[in-house]
Amino acid sequence: MKAPICVFACLALLLCQGVAQTEAIAPAKTNETGIVRVLVAYYSLTGNTEKMAEGVVEGVKRIRGAAANLKKADEVTKQDLEDADGIIMGCPAYYGTIPGRMKVVIDDWSWKLKVDFTDKVGGAFSTGGGQAGGKEFVAVSLVMFMLNNRMVVAGPLYRNDKTGSIWGEVGATAMTGPLDPGVGEGELDGARRLGERVARLAAKMKAAATLAKEQP
Amino acid sequence: MKAPICVFACLALLLCQGVAQTEAIAPAKTNETGIVRVLVAYYSLTGNTEKMAEGVVEGVKRIRGAAANLKKADEVTKQDLEDADGIIMGCPAYYGTIPGRMKVVIDDWSWKLKVDFTDKVGGAFSTGGGQAGGKEFVAVSLVMFMLNNRMVVAGPLYRNDKTGSIWGEVGATAMTGPLDPGVGEGELDGARRLGERVARLAAKMKAAATLAKEQP
Amino acid sequence: MKAPICVFACLALLLCQGVAQTEAIAPAKTNETGIVRVLVAYYSLTGNTEKMAEGVVEGVKRIRGAAANLKKADEVTKQDLEDADGIIMGCPAYYGTIPGRMKVVIDDWSWKLKVDFTDKVGGAFSTGGGQAGGKEFVAVSLVMFMLNNRMVVAGPLYRNDKTGSIWGEVGATAMTGPLDPGVGEGELDGARRLGERVARLAAKMKAAATLAKEQP
Amino acid sequence: MKAPICVFACLALLLCQGVAQTEAIAPAKTNETGIVRVLVAYYSLTGNTEKMAEGVVEGVKRIRGAAANLKKADEVTKQDLEDADGIIMGCPAYYGTIPGRMKVVIDDWSWKLKVDFTDKVGGAFSTGGGQAGGKEFVAVSLVMFMLNNRMVVAGPLYRNDKTGSIWGEVGATAMTGPLDPGVGEGELDGARRLGERVARLAAKMKAAATLAKEQP
Numbered sequence: 001m002k003a004p005i006c007v008f009a010c011l012a013l014l015l016c017q018g019v020a021q022t023e024a025i026a027p028a029k030t031n032e033t034g035i036v037r038v039l040v041a042y043y044s045l046t047g048n049t050e051k052m053a054e055g056v057v058e059g060v061k062r063i064r065g066a067a068a069n070l071k072k073a074d075e076v077t078k079q080d081l082e083d084a085d086g087i088i089m090g091c092p093a094y095y096g097t098i099p100g101r102m103k104v105v106i107d108d109w110s111w112k113l114k115v116d117f118t119d120k121v122g123g124a125f126s127t128g129g130g131q132a133g134g135k136e137f138v139a140v141s142l143v144m145f146m147l148n149n150r151m152v153v154a155g156p157l158y159r160n161d162k163t164g165s166i167w168g169e170v171g172a173t174a175m176t177g178p179l180d181p182g183v184g185e186g187e188l189d190g191a192r193r194l195g196e197r198v199a200r201l202a203a204k205m206k207a208a209a210t211l212a213k214e215q216p
Numbered sequence: 217m218k219a220p221i222c223v224f225a226c227l228a229l230l231l232c233q234g235v236a237q238t239e240a241i242a243p244a245k246t247n248e249t250g251i252v253r254v255l256v257a258y259y260s261l262t263g264n265t266e267k268m269a270e271g272v273v274e275g276v277k278r279i280r281g282a283a284a285n286l287k288k289a290d291e292v293t294k295q296d297l298e299d300a301d302g303i304i305m306g307c308p309a310y311y312g313t314i315p316g317r318m319k320v321v322i323d324d325w326s327w328k329l330k331v332d333f334t335d336k337v338g339g340a341f342s343t344g345g346g347q348a349g350g351k352e353f354v355a356v357s358l359v360m361f362m363l364n365n366r367m368v369v370a371g372p373l374y375r376n377d378k379t380g381s382i383w384g385e386v387g388a389t390a391m392t393g394p395l396d397p398g399v400g401e402g403e404l405d406g407a408r409r410l411g412e413r414v415a416r417l418a419a420k421m422k423a424a425a426t427l428a429k430e431q432p
Numbered sequence: 433m434k435a436p437i438c439v440f441a442c443l444a445l446l447l448c449q450g451v452a453q454t455e456a457i458a459p460a461k462t463n464e465t466g467i468v469r470v471l472v473a474y475y476s477l478t479g480n481t482e483k484m485a486e487g488v489v490e491g492v493k494r495i496r497g498a499a500a501n502l503k504k505a506d507e508v509t510k511q512d513l514e515d516a517d518g519i520i521m522g523c524p525a526y527y528g529t530i531p532g533r534m535k536v537v538i539d540d541w542s543w544k545l546k547v548d549f550t551d552k553v554g555g556a557f558s559t560g561g562g563q564a565g566g567k568e569f570v571a572v573s574l575v576m577f578m579l580n581n582r583m584v585v586a587g588p589l590y591r592n593d594k595t596g597s598i599w600g601e602v603g604a605t606a607m608t609g610p611l612d613p614g615v616g617e618g619e620l621d622g623a624r625r626l627g628e629r630v631a632r633l634a635a636k637m638k639a640a641a642t643l644a645k646e647q648p
Numbered sequence: 649m650k651a652p653i654c655v656f657a658c659l660a661l662l663l664c665q666g667v668a669q670t671e672a673i674a675p676a677k678t679n680e681t682g683i684v685r686v687l688v689a690y691y692s693l694t695g696n697t698e699k700m701a702e703g704v705v706e707g708v709k710r711i712r713g714a715a716a717n718l719k720k721a722d723e724v725t726k727q728d729l730e731d732a733d734g735i736i737m738g739c740p741a742y743y744g745t746i747p748g749r750m751k752v753v754i755d756d757w758s759w760k761l762k763v764d765f766t767d768k769v770g771g772a773f774s775t776g777g778g779q780a781g782g783k784e785f786v787a788v789s790l791v792m793f794m795l796n797n798r799m800v801v802a803g804p805l806y807r808n809d810k811t812g813s814i815w816g817e818v819g820a821t822a823m824t825g826p827l828d829p830g831v832g833e834g835e836l837d838g839a840r841r842l843g844e845r846v847a848r849l850a851a852k853m854k855a856a857a858t859l860a861k862e863q864p
Contacts, residue, residue: 548814550805550814550816551849551852553800572788572792575791575795575801576788576818579791579801579802579803579816579817579818580803580815580816580817580818581815581816582805582814582815582816583802583816584769584800584801584802584849585791585795585800585801585802586795586799586800586801587795587796589766589798598764598766598798599796599797599798600766600795600796600797600798600799601795601796602792602795602796633767633800636767636852636853636856636857637852637853637856639856639859639860640852640853640855640856640859641852643855643856643859644855
């Protein structure tokens with residue numbers, strides 16, 4: 001009987017931490033041996049999406065006990081995917097939609113690697129030139145990919161301190177030209193919020209799953 | 217110290233039940249005093265979407281401890297929304313998108329009722345005439361509404377028994393004419409799977425949240 | 433036989449003008465008795481979308497012979513819709529999707545006013561707070577509404593003078609806070625390009641339709 | 649002066665034909681030397697999407713003067729694309745979105761082949777298993793690709809003879825399993841309507857463009 005209680009205590013601490021950190025700004029220390037694993041998989045040609053991916057990783061690390069695994073999508077292994085409690089995916093918009101080079105890779109995660117994504121927590125990020133050049137539609141498309149792969153999906157959470165209003169978004173996006181100077185601080189903030197949200201939810205889901213298993 | 221253990225045991229039983237029932241077909245007994253509440257809110261003019269809503273309710277009831285609250289969207293109260301651990305929303309496609317009469321109502325849930333939807337589990341269903349008349353896009357639109365309201369989103373889970381392949385979908389949809397006879401058994405099956413999935417996830421999330429609160 | 437030739441000459445001049453103006457910046461004089469009519473219908477609560485609508489009107493006026501009819505969506509009449517060769521619609525994003533108040537109005541254009549939109553040229557614009565708060569998805573949703581109402585759809589055209597690259601977008605959008613100061617010059621430029629594109633295409637389509645009718 | 653009149657007569661006949669045929673069922677004779685060229689480009693693994701592509705071709709041939717060029721997407725040449733007045737694209741849904749193998753190919757049409765798609769008329773078709781497995785979202789995604797490539801987009805037109813109601817759809821789609829027997833007659837009818845609509849609009853656009861050029 002003692003082991004389960006220990007596990008519960010551990011999980012509860014993790015959850016309390018998670019809940020408290022919901023909208024925190026100061027990053028918590030990362031526990032590389034953390035029990036909650038979040039894979040951040042991206043495709044980047046010019047470095048913009050990679051920058052956003054790094055922001056996402058920072059957000060994941062805000063949750064104590066969460067470890068981020070940052071990988072280029074085409075270097076992700078079956079093990080990476082199976083180990084992950086959360087998977088955050090990002091890419092630029094190519095003609096308003098997911099780049100072929102990204103899609104070929106992720107199609108194979110199910111098709112060839114036969115990974116079962118059921119109940120893994122997903123989140124999406126993207127970059128794009130132009131004003132309505134598809135970066136939001138690409139985030140929606142990644143969400144569609146995740147839902148069709150049996151994942152649970154969430155986006156970054158925001159609060160307007162002046163008005164007190166709160167909201168969420170479909171993912172974290174960055175405008176990258178030609179009118180825009182590139183990935184800015186506000187956009188990185190969105191990336192961090194995405195990482196934090198997915199890590200916190202993955203912790204919650206894992207705690208509940210562990211609880212269900214541990215109980216006699 | 218005894219109370220928490222009791223709570224854990226209760227939650228763990230609930231979760232074990234939930235996990236085992238993931239893709240079950242036989243409905244479990246409903247516990248009307250269940251601690252996991254799922255609101256099923258719909259807009260229906262001809263009765264097709266209402267039929268799907270009833271299928272969703274059947275699916276919710278497959279999860280022991282889950283109680284479904286079936287309501288027309290415009291009769292949903294602030295209390296209904298705040299009490300809900302999961303919210304499943306459905307409507308027909310009007311010109312490829314959410315009907316105005318539905319959207320006016322749900323806009324006010326945040327705008328006027330000031331409900332905080334953070335971490336509530338959401339799912340979408342829809343009906344539509346024609347072959348690509350927008351029923352899938354309406355499900356995507358409802359998912360967007362939920363993500364922008366800070367919810368966590370999931371869809372129904374499927375398995376092809378012949379091939380063993382598994383997949384998910386963005387929501388449960390039904391084709392309702394003119395080529396189609398109306399809401400069929402396969403479509404109701406989708407509705408039930410949606411209800412079941414959302415109820416199970418809501419149970420998981422609630423267990424984790426309770427665990428975090430109960431722990432000293 | 434003389435009448436048709438006269439009509440052809442007139443249409444041809446209109447078209448030549450249209451083609452030459454494709455990406456022009458200087459606005460041409462408006463011909464208020466112009467034979468190509470573009471309705472710009474919008475819903476705006478705070479004035480941001482109205483500002484974009486005015487930009488769209490400026491773009492329409494770049495095409496000689498095109499007349500813009502600027503209206504709040506709920507003041508649009510059956511006559512306005514039937515007279516229009518092109519219809520450009522805009523609204524803010526409410527929770528990632530079309531506002532209910534806008535959708536109720538436009539649903540009735542088909543439902544109650546029984547307007548036949550076949551082959552009218554459509555374009556979409558939108559505004560939205562946040563970074564991925566749905567402004568692009570709202571433009572996609574308006575496009576869906578138009579396609580489901582038998583319209584032909586196009587977006588604004590862009591050219592990067594430095595690189596020579598050219599592209600289009602699903603519509604014209606503007607970010608309106610809280611990080612952003614409101615509708616900026618780059619965003620108004622997008623609105624103008626949208627108005628210009630739709631007006632030019634509506635002129636093309638009308639010329640072809642007139643040609644077909646005039647010919648014995 | 650005689651040449652233009654001859655051209656106008658020819659174009660006008662083409663247009664009259666096109667307009668009259670809008671919702672015709674009986675296919676017209678194909679004119680292989682037709683001046684309106686419609687490329688039908690598809691990706692198909694199992695043959696379902698290919699079947700739909702053939703239906704689209706039949707629809708194109710309903711418009712006198714329209715010639716269809718049926719090609720697997722990866723066999724399409726720069727010449728095919730530049731010659732086309734209309735481009736109709738189709739593919740299955742892979743995890744709710746465009747298959748990577750299809751997207752890699754079409755990304756290169758702009759990226760490497762440097763084709764200018766401005767004002768070409770586009771249409772989308774797709775196939776998909778499941779009930780809401782992404783076939784509609786894939787059609788939306790192809791529409792996004794086209795709009796971002798400066799095309800003009802339209803979908804198939806329908807009429808319910810019993811009620812007299814008319815509508816359009818985002819594209820032509822087919823459900824292909826496991827509940828469904830495959831591409832059915834109603835779905836092929838949608839494919840034909842798509843081909844017919846795009847060919848008719850491409851004829852209209854071409855007539856107008858020719859008119860503008862021919863006029864002194």
